[in-house]
Amino acid sequence: MSFRIALSGLNAASSELRVIGNNVANASTTGFKQSRTEFADIYAASNLGVTSNAIGSGVKIASVSQQFNQGNVSFTNNNLDLAISGGGFFRLNDNGVNVYTRSGAFGVDRNGYVVNSQKQRLTGYSADTNGNITGAIGDLQLSTADLPPQVTGQVKAQVNLDSRTPTLSAAAFNPNNPATYTNSTTFTAYDSLGNPRLTTQYFVHTGAGAWSQFMTVDGTQVNAATGADLGPNGERLLTFGSDGALSSTSQVTTGSVPASNGANAFSMTMDYTGLTQYGSDFSVNSLTQDGYSTGRLSGVDIADTGIVTARYTNGQSKTLAQLALANFGNPQGLRQLGDTTWAETYDSGAALVGAPGSGSLGLVQSGALEDSNVDLTAQLVEMITAQRNFQANSQVIKTSDTITQTIINMR
16 A cells, blocks of 8 residues: 555645646746646545544645736837736637737737737727717727818817907908018818828918908808808908907808819808907917828727727827627636637636726736746746655655565575
8 A cells, every 4th residue: 555655645746846837937928827736645435534643645736826916017119019917818819719918919810800929809899980989899900091081071170360460451361462461370171082182371460359351262262151251352350358358259150162072062160269369470379170181000908998090101090899808707717728718617707798997807908918927936846856756755665665574585
C-alpha cells in the first residue's frame, strides 16, 4: 500500500508541475488566466464509513481551477486593441457558435468585420441610421463607405454690430464695393451633393438701431424670403433696442440658393438669436452651420462604455455600434477551448450579456491589452514546493522498497 500511496503523491506532484509549467509558459499570453491545482485526500470507506483511526490511501487531484482575477493593462497604439477593466468577457462569433475571451487583440478583415487572429468576429449592439443603439446583437462590422453629404439647412450667428459706425444707404449696396456696406463675414455652406458654396453676409448700418443684412452665395445675391422685416432690395431688416438686443424677428429663411454642379437648389434658415448691437468693435463670436461634404472613414474610437464611433475626413463622426460583454454566474465552470477562449457550460450558467459598465460588467479600455495574470515569482516558489513533494514521495517509494527487500531477504 505504501507504494500506491507514494505513487499517488508522485502523480499529484507531477500534475501540479504540469499546471505550473502551463502557467509559466503563458506568462506573456494576452488575456490568459492562470490555473491552480487543488488536492483532496483519499480514504478507503466501507459500508460503515471511515473509522477515526483509518490510514489514508493517498492523494488525488480534486480540481484544476482557473483564477479570473484582473491582469495588468498594457497600452498600445492600436485603437482596436481592447482590455476589460472589471468583470466580463468579449463575446465572439465563431462560425455561428458563441465563444468568450479576455484577449482583446482585434483587427479588421477584408469585409470590415472586427476579428481576432482566429477570425472569430467580435459582436455588439447595432446602431440605426441616426446613430441610436438598438437591442439587436450581431457581428461588429465597420463600413468603409463614404459618409453622404448633408445640405446646409440651419445657420446660427452670434455677431456684435458696432453702433458707433456711420450710417449708409441700403439702396446703394454693392458686394463688390466695400464702401457700400459696414461689415461682412463669410462661411461655407454645402448643397445636396456636398459642394462647398461660399456664403457672405453683409451688414449695412442704416440708422440708429437699424441695420440691413444682405447675402451672397458664390457671388450671387440671395434675397431673404418674403415675410416680416424684409426690405425693398431683398435685404433683411434688423432692429435693436436701446439695450443692444435684437428686437426684430430672430429667424429668417433665405430665398432659393441657385443649383450648382447638378445639386438641388436649397434654402437656409438664419438664426440671429445671438445678434447684438453694442458700442464696441464688430466681432463674430460664433458662426455655425449644419451642412457638410462627403467624408471617408479616417479612424475608429471606442469609448469605455463600448460605444464605437467612426471618424470621417470631413470632421463628422457617427455611432456605429456598442460592444457586448458577457459574464457568468460561475466563470470557473467555463470550458477551455484554447486560443484564450472559453465556452459556456451547464456549470458556468447561461451567459449574461450586456453593455460595458452595466451590472457586473467592467468598462472597456481602447488601445490597451490585458496581460496574463500569472505571477512568475509565486509560480517559481510553487514549482520548488512541487519539486520537493515529488522528491519526498520518491523517497517513500525508495524506503518502502528497502523495507520490502529486507523482508524478502530474511531467513
